[in-house]
Amino acid sequence: MTRKVIRATCPHDCPDTCALLVTVEDGVATEVRGDPEHPTTAGVLCMKVSRYTERTYHPDRLLHPMKRIGRKGEGKFARISWDEALDTIAARLKAVAARDPQAIVPYSYAGTMGLVQGESMASRFFHKLGASHLARTICASAGGAGYLYTIGARIGTDVERFQDAKLILIWGGNPIASNLHFWMRAQEAKRRGAKLVAIDPYRSLTAEKCHQHIAPLPGTDAALALGMMHVLIKEGLVDEDYVAKHTLGFEQLRQRAEEWTPQRAAETCGITAAEIESLAREYGETVRRGDAAAIRINYGLQRVHGGGMAVRNITCLPALVGAWRHPAGGVQLSASDGFPKNTAALQRPDLMPAGRSIRTINMSTIGDDLLHDASPDFGPRIDALIVYNSNPVAVAPESSKVARGFAREDLFTVVLEHFQTDTADYADILLPATTQLEHTDVHSTYGHLYMMANNPAIAPLGEAKPNTEIFRLMARRMGFDDPCFDDSDDDLAAVAFDKTREQAVHFDWDSLKRKGWQKLNMPDAPFADGGFPTPSGKCEFFSERMQRDGLDPLPTYIPPHESAASNPELAKRYPLGMISPPARNFLNSTFVNVQSLRHTEGEPHLDMHPHDAAMRGIANGDQVRIFNDRGSFVAKARVTEKARQGLVVGLSIWWKKYAGDGKNANEVTSQRLTDMGNAPTFYDVLVQVEKA
Numbered sequence: 001m002t003r004k005v006i007r008a009t010c011p012h013d014c015p016d017t018c019a020l021l022v023t024v025e026d027g028v029a030t031e032v033r034g035d036p037e038h039p040t041t042a043g044v045l046c047m048k049v050s051r052y053t054e055r056t057y058h059p060d061r062l063l064h065p066m067k068r069i070g071r072k073g074e075g076k077f078a079r080i081s082w083d084e085a086l087d088t089i090a091a092r093l094k095a096v097a098a099r100d101p102q103a104i105v106p107y108s109y110a111g112t113m114g115l116v117q118g119e120s121m122a123s124r125f126f127h128k129l130g131a132s133h134l135a136r137t138i139c140a141s142a143g144g145a146g147y148l149y150t151i152g153a154r155i156g157t158d159v160e161r162f163q164d165a166k167l168i169l170i171w172g173g174n175p176i177a178s179n180l181h182f183w184m185r186a187q188e189a190k191r192r193g194a195k196l197v198a199i200d201p202y203r204s205l206t207a208e209k210c211h212q213h214i215a216p217l218p219g220t221d222a223a224l225a226l227g228m229m230h231v232l233i234k235e236g237l238v239d240e241d242y243v244a245k246h247t248l249g250f251e252q253l254r255q256r257a258e259e260w261t262p263q264r265a266a267e268t269c270g271i272t273a274a275e276i277e278s279l280a281r282e283y284g285e286t287v288r289r290g291d292a293a294a295i296r297i298n299y300g301l302q303r304v305h306g307g308g309m310a311v312r313n314i315t316c317l318p319a320l321v322g323a324w325r326h327p328a329g330g331v332q333l334s335a336s337d338g339f340p341k342n343t344a345a346l347q348r349p350d351l352m353p354a355g356r357s358i359r360t361i362n363m364s365t366i367g368d369d370l371l372h373d374a375s376p377d378f379g380p381r382i383d384a385l386i387v388y389n390s391n392p393v394a395v396a397p398e399s400s401k402v403a404r405g406f407a408r409e410d411l412f413t414v415v416l417e418h419f420q421t422d423t424a425d426y427a428d429i430l431l432p433a434t435t436q437l438e439h440t441d442v443h444s445t446y447g448h449l450y451m452m453a454n455n456p457a458i459a460p461l462g463e464a465k466p467n468t469e470i471f472r473l474m475a476r477r478m479g480f481d482d483p484c485f486d487d488s489d490d491d492l493a494a495v496a497f498d499k500t501r502e503q504a505v506h507f508d509w510d511s512l513k514r515k516g517w518q519k520l521n522m523p524d525a526p527f528a529d530g531g532f533p534t535p536s537g538k539c540e541f542f543s544e545r546m547q548r549d550g551l552d553p554l555p556t557y558i559p560p561h562e563s564a565a566s567n568p569e570l571a572k573r574y575p576l577g578m579i580s581p582p583a584r585n586f587l588n589s590t591f592v593n594v595q596s597l598r599h600t601e602g603e604p605h606l607d608m609h610p611h612d613a614a615m616r617g618i619a620n621g622d623q624v625r626i627f628n629d630r631g632s633f634v635a636k637a638r639v640t641e642k643a644r645q646g647l648v649v650g651l652s653i654w655w656k657k658y659a660g661d662g663k664n665a666n667e668v669t670s671q672r673l674t675d676m677g678n679a680p681t682f683y684d685v686l687v688q689v690e691k692a
């Protein structure tokens, strides 16, 4: 028997980007474990990925190209050859491109976060074709925008420092489920005497384990942060020296914060003024003592109308009190801008047809866009869609419209997938893609500071091919002869990071492949002495860029699109707020088809407060229908005080075909967008619930 251990990387859309060791026996992957030497992974994987071989060798893996033989959405396919698949695709795309290549739209997100199997060869292909651009907004662009206006780049406190903090605010995140290796650091901080505070409308697994849980109404975090600023300024907890040297607009901020008394903020947030006062005092006093106060913002709080502003306001707090002076202080939303990605080398925007402006389709409104006719504003109707690394029919908002769009008979749809997902059911041509164990990749991350390598552990299963290879073959069929379409996956990985930039001067693909991971060159406390990468070089309490973009240049509160306070008319019919954050055993919609993980989640649930349940005659375990004007879905009620009164929680994202009624939470979510970043508002939803 031959036995080897391969260095790999978890490809999933998770901040932890774990270093994996894959055991291969006689060409078969038999075990996937966490690398004990990698500092953030520390030998630990989440349940999902420790079961990785179950996913890779799943009996439902797509192993051959297929063409649709039933109705769209029905999921009936027949096996075809790669030649037939590629010939069909090339013929259809050429016909559409002859009219207008912008009628062709790529649709992809972070099924894999790899820089090679994500947007490298695929982007080259679409650039050369002159296809529409896709704005990849579905997850993080609202919070990202708020952070960028304030701090200048998505750089923050190193996750490896959090154990040294004395106070950690876990704000809009559920790290036990979705950021486990940060939670391990927070636990270590707790053992060393730190206090952990969760700020979350739902008593999540994480909130249950923190010392304190503050439960604001969804979409009101911006007001909470303003109330904290009010207290910090009024009680003299501001670091005047830091503010004078490294921030912009304090005087205007002071006036704005003055309006946000703890009473006013508390009313907006549905919590008590005392909670806001004591949180602000504890935060300010921790820093004043010379200890570290750290904030981990996660994306849960920015999936609402004012999500960008909420992140912006929270991001002002560390500069106000000087928390950045300590390497364990400050804030982390994302670490992604620490990585000097060489996007131009990977994606080759120079291949785009010269002198033509190309429209952008927002992935978060794909429902409306697929149903849109040609118009001068919109451009051509979407005639062809190529989906990879994403499952829009399950994950995109206002799903009934998404499904109607995908069902259009005149739309040509190609899906590259591991499994026959809800989206794959609508494909005209379905292509089998390799998993992380079968292909090469290189990774940046958004939760730690290591460049990561993924070596293939096993040969591709069946006739599966890497995304890169599929786009190479499609390029050849389209007659694209630029030599860049011959680049191998190793060639692509070798140019992934820009070695002229300080953070990655030591990047070398051959050695990274052998070692598995390598930390970026980054300062220990990134903003201890200011140096913010904003236009002013300061943390911008006042932002001219925001003013230019038509936003309030100062921290403010933007109410939800749908809440009892902001839309009382709608709330008469649909009185309950609904959020649908990630379930622990799924990763977005990935893993829902892995039986052991699905069985752990059970079935689609809806958590609701005993009072809200009793008013509707609903008992624990009843099947309930959740509905609004956009649609409805069915789930099993769990009557629990984890959901605050007035709020229901449906952990997600279920494949529709595994739900009793063939629907999921996105039936009721809306396509309305956030205040900045054009992101979806998944957690800004009003519904009614009744016994099914």
Ligand SMILES: Nc1nc2c(c(=O)[nH]1)N[C@H]1C(S)=C(S)[C@@H](COP(=O)(O)OP(=O)(O)OC[C@H]3O[C@@H](n4cnc5c(=O)[nH]c(N)nc54)[C@H](O)[C@@H]3O)O[C@H]1N2
Residues within 6 Å of the ligand: 013, 014, 015, 139, 171, 172, 173, 174, 175, 177, 178, 179, 199, 200, 201, 202, 204, 217, 218, 219, 220, 221, 297, 298, 299, 300, 301, 302, 304, 579, 581, 582, 583, 584, 585, 586, 587, 588, 589, 652, 653, 683
């Ligand atoms: N197991 C698992 N891990 C995952 C994922 C997964 O699906 N499953 N998804 C991955 C992806 S793509 C992402 S983007 C990250 C997301 O990871 P997180 O940012 O941690 O986001 P969520 O888990 O969506 O939300 C975290 C918490 O935010 C709360 N929340 C909802 N609305 C609000 C609000 O208005 N204010 C506040 N303060 N809190 C609110 C929710 O109740 C939830 O408990 O996780 C990644 N990791």
Ligand SMILES: Nc1nc2c(c(=O)[nH]1)N[C@H]1C(S)=C(S)[C@@H](COP(=O)(O)OP(=O)(O)OC[C@H]3O[C@@H](n4cnc5c(=O)[nH]c(N)nc54)[C@H](O)[C@@H]3O)O[C@H]1N2
Residues within 6 Å of the ligand: 013, 108, 109, 110, 111, 112, 117, 138, 139, 140, 388, 389, 390, 391, 392, 395, 396, 416, 417, 418, 419, 421, 433, 434, 435, 436, 467, 580, 581, 582, 587, 588, 589, 590, 652, 653, 665, 666, 669, 682
């Ligand atoms: N209601 C509700 N909706 C949400 C959210 C929510 O919290 N609530 N969260 C939102 C968020 S944060 C996000 S990020 C999006 C996520 O939405 P998506 O990015 O669509 O994520 P997944 O659902 O995990 O789907 C990824 C797909 O990519 C496939 N895949 C993985 N690797 C490869 C590969 O190498 N090649 C190919 N061809 N395919 C591959 C997987 O099999 C999987 O089906 O969903 C959003 N939707």
Ligand code: SF4
Residues within 6 Å of the ligand: 010, 011, 012, 014, 015, 016, 017, 018, 045, 046, 047, 048, 049, 050, 180, 181, 587
């Ligand atoms: S999903 Fe996240 S926690 Fe789980 S192995 Fe991957 S990177 Fe690590």
Ligand SMILES: [Mo]
Residues within 6 Å of the ligand: 013, 138, 139, 140, 299
């Ligand atoms: Mo996400």
